[in-house]
Amino acid sequence: MxxxxxxxxxxxxxxxxxxxxxxxxxxxxxxxxxxxxSTYLCTIKQILELSDNGTMEKHLGIYKQLFGKQFSINRDTGEMVGLPFATQSYKQVTVLDKGSNETSYKAIVTSHPPNMWIKYIHVAEHNQEKKKPFWGTDSGDKIFSGFCE
Structure with a gap:
């Protein structure tokens, strides 16, 4: 039983x-x-750098391994995860514009003084397509572009 x-x-x-x-x-x-x-997942499609003659040229150095890689952006806080835009070691992340049907998402990241590094990201939120074009700068002279979803 x-x-x-x-x-x-x-x-x-x-x-x-x-x-x-x-x-x-x-x-x-x-x-x-x-x-x-509230999260973008972005894919890097192009990497440019400033050349000695003052024009932007395709980057052929160490960052070329980031081509096709993805990173994410928290649209509310601006925090980014993944190279080259990772923000965890930076002092401040500021969302300048959350974007809308008429404006782009914009955020800036600054490091600790005295030698400050700045990262900037711009996502065309107003674009009607599912894939939103982006461009952003790392802490140096590179410009990354691609799309975010």
């Missing part, structure tokens, strides 16, 4: 945990879709 009680209790416990798991999944999906709306 105890085996029957144990089996019934195990089934009841499994049923309870399954309901909890399903509830967790149901609650997880709406939060995930909200998070995606």
């Amino acid at each position: 105890t085996a029957g009680i144990r089996t019934y209790s195990a089934r009841k416990a499994r049923k309870f945990f399954m309901k909890q798991y399903i509830l967790f999944l149901i609650l997880l999906f709406p939060l995930n879709s909200v998070a995606e709306e």
